[in-house]
Amino acid sequence: MKHSKPVVCPPLWWRLFAVWYRHMRVYTKNLFSNGLPPFLEPLLFLAGVGLGLGAYITQSMEGLSYLEFLGTGLLVTAAMFTAAFECSYGTFIRLEFDKVYDGMLAAPLTVNDLIVGEIIWAGTKGLFFSFAVLCILSIFGVIHLPYSLAAPLVGFLTGMMFAVISLLITSFVRTINQLNFYFTGFISPMFFFSGVVFPTSNLPHYIQPLVEIVPLTHSVRLVRAVCANHYGMIHLWDLFYIAAFILVIGFFAVRRLRGRMVS
Amino acid sequence: MADQKIITVENVSKTFPKVVAVNNLSFEVEAQTCFGCLGPNGAGKSTMMNIIYGKCTRDEKPASRMSIFGYDPKHQELQIKYLSGVVPQDNNLDDELNVIQNLMIYSKFYNIPDKLARERIAYLLDFLELGEKTNSRITELSGGMKRRLVIARALLNNPRLLILDEPTTGLDPQVRHLIWDKLRLLKKEGTTILLTTHYMEEAFQICDTVMIMHNGQRIIEGPPRDLLAKHIEKYVLELPDAATLHDKFHENMPDHARMERVQHGMRLFSNDYDYLKMLAGSMAGENYYLRQTNLEDVFLKTTGRGLNETQ
Numbered sequence: 189m190k191h192s193k194p195v196v197c198p199p200l201w202w203r204l205f206a207v208w209y210r211h212m213r214v215y216t217k218n219l220f221s222n223g224l225p226p227f228l229e230p231l232l233f234l235a236g237v238g239l240g241l242g243a244y245i246t247q248s249m250e251g252l253s254y255l256e257f258l259g260t261g262l263l264v265t266a267a268m269f270t271a272a273f274e275c276s277y278g279t280f281i282r283l284e285f286d287k288v289y290d291g292m293l294a295a296p297l298t299v300n301d302l303i304v305g306e307i308i309w310a311g312t313k314g315l316f317f318s319f320a321v322l323c324i325l326s327i328f329g330v331i332h333l334p335y336s337l338a339a340p341l342v343g344f345l346t347g348m349m350f351a352v353i354s355l356l357i358t359s360f361v362r363t364i365n366q367l368n369f370y371f372t373g374f375i376s377p378m379f380f381f382s383g384v385v386f387p388t389s390n391l392p393h394y395i396q397p398l399v400e401i402v403p404l405t406h407s408v409r410l411v412r413a414v415c416a417n418h419y420g421m422i423h424l425w426d427l428f429y430i431a432a433f434i435l436v437i438g439f440f441a442v443r444r445l446r447g448r449m450v451s
Numbered sequence: 452m453a454d455q456k457i458i459t460v461e462n463v464s465k466t467f468p469k470v471v472a473v474n475n476l477s478f479e480v481e482a483q484t485c486f487g488c489l490g491p492n493g494a495g496k497s498t499m500m501n502i503i504y505g506k507c508t509r510d511e512k513p514a515s516r517m518s519i520f521g522y523d524p525k526h527q528e529l530q531i532k533y534l535s536g537v538v539p540q541d542n543n544l545d546d547e548l549n550v551i552q553n554l555m556i557y558s559k560f561y562n563i564p565d566k567l568a569r570e571r572i573a574y575l576l577d578f579l580e581l582g583e584k585t586n587s588r589i590t591e592l593s594g595g596m597k598r599r600l601v602i603a604r605a606l607l608n609n610p611r612l613l614i615l616d617e618p619t620t621g622l623d624p625q626v627r628h629l630i631w632d633k634l635r636l637l638k639k640e641g642t643t644i645l646l647t648t649h650y651m652e653e654a655f656q657i658c659d660t661v662m663i664m665h666n667g668q669r670i671i672e673g674p675p676r677d678l679l680a681k682h683i684e685k686y687v688l689e690l691p692d693a694a695t696l697h698d699k700f701h702e703n704m705p706d707h708a709r710m711e712r713v714q715h716g717m718r719l720f721s722n723d724y725d726y727l728k729m730l731a732g733s734m735a736g737e738n739y740y741l742r743q744t745n746l747e748d749v750f751l752k753t754t755g756r757g758l759n760e761t762q
Contacts, residue, residue, distance in 0.1 A: 195530045198560070203560070206562070210556050214547045286543070286546055288543065288545055291543035291545065293506055294537035294605070296530075297560055298528065450505070450506060451508075
């Protein structure tokens with residue numbers, strides 16, 4: 189028997205929004221403990237570098253004072269860390285321990301909706317964390333408005349990039365402790381070797397190609413261009429890299445995770 | 452609505468790397484009826500439920516056909532899930548949210564407007580006697596409350612088909628009876644119900660049709676009373692400690708009686724109540740229990756008494 193009148197399911201954009209909304213509600217439920225630390229961390233950084241470390245580093249880096257150099261980098265590393273945690277430990281817990289996805293899949297949602305919605309949510313968190321860093325940095329005059337107001341958009345893209353790669357890694361993980369390797373072996377090194385803490389131009393030649401391959405390099409270069417409002421062709425390449433990374437890695441992440449959610 | 456098929460399943464199989472969970476299974480569920488799926492653990496009941504709403508994909512071969520409201524879960528899982536409510540085997544509520552938030556967010560998945568959702572949720576919490584728990588955390592709820600909340604969640608979009616995977620396993624008799632009452636009421640209001648259960652009593656109480664599955668296949672199917680009439684004698688005399696009497700009975704067993712050995716004793720099945728009563732009377736000091744047969748006897752007879760490796 190055919191259903192008498194055609195069924196009108198919620199459209200794709202609504203389903204993605206609904207998944208995003210679920211994550212947003214869970215996150216904002218503990219607004220104080222979830223929302224405050226993103227503002228405290230850059231404060232700590234300012235205190236550490238401004239009062240301590242900064243006095244020893246007098247050389248300018250890529251034409252910026254060290255405080256500004258490191259500060260602009262933090263705009264995207266904050267986004268990286270939050271997205272990476274959300275889509276590795278967070279995702280694994282929802283997948284294996286809490287069975288949240290199983291519950292959601294009983295509603296009119298597909299696995300694709302679930303994962304793409306989650307990637308968009310991780311991007312949103314990246315945007316928010318970048319924004320928090322931006323607030324602190326501009327209050328203390330480290331970076332200058334209004335151009336840097338666009339920096340959280342780079343945070344959004346960075347969040348999406350680290351969401352897709354974290355989801356892909358998580359799809360291979362059998363026990364949650366295996367994720368430690370991901371953070372020690374991939375995320376932490378990236379923090380040091382992507383031009384956040386020091387310019388990569390001084391690294392040995394044979395490491396340079398490697399630097400260009402990892403995703404954070406492109407985020408950092410792009411966000412510094414945004415803050416300085418100074419663009420070149422290379423930033424077009426960065427944008428292209430980011431878009432391609434999200435699409436390609438995202439495609440495989442969805443495919444792999446589908447295998448874990450639908451038998 | 453009578454005679455309309457809500458679910459049609461033809462020749463569906465599902466093979467996992469190590470086991471054939473569903474093996475060439477076919478069945479139909481008519482509108483406004485309750486269809487119960489019985490079977491030992493590992494019989495393929497849950498897998499079948501999951502295939503119906505797209506949580507599990509069926510094998511490509513052999514050729515099979517499925518229609519739920521005219522939709523095929525392979526390509527149209529969204530339509531099926533939009534028209535159905537699912538109560539999975541695990542409760543999988545969102546522990547990070549409280550009762551009302553769980554339901555409000557779930558109603559977003561169906562795109563129910565907030566105001567309507569609030570009214571519907573108030574009604575459903577009341578219907579399942581959870582009204583006082585509106586703002587409770589999930590972790591504060593008892594097993595029975597969680598189960599009822601999952602049922603409320605499945606009812607949010609006024610489903611025309613309700614799929615329940617072991618809805619009352621592990622619950623106390625009060626909650627179980629409450630859930631049965633509600634399911635009967637829903638059926639009366641026009642909902643079609645598909646459920647799996649391990650409780651024969653449950654199947655007998657609420658199902659119009661029962662299918663007993665074993666090793667992914669259908670063993671028998673029909674209304675519970677018909678299954679009783681067709682597949683088993685009317686009465687059974689249970690002798691739990693009578694192993695020694697076995698030979699004595701074996702020799703002069705009349706045609707209308709059937710004997711089944713169990714670990715230390717035996718069961719004698721017959722349609723002749725007087726005969727069994729006479730036997731029971733002749734047994735000085737022996738423990739015995741003479742009763743009508745029930746669905747559990749049919750179940751054990753058709754699926755065997757021994758355990759298999761998946762149980």
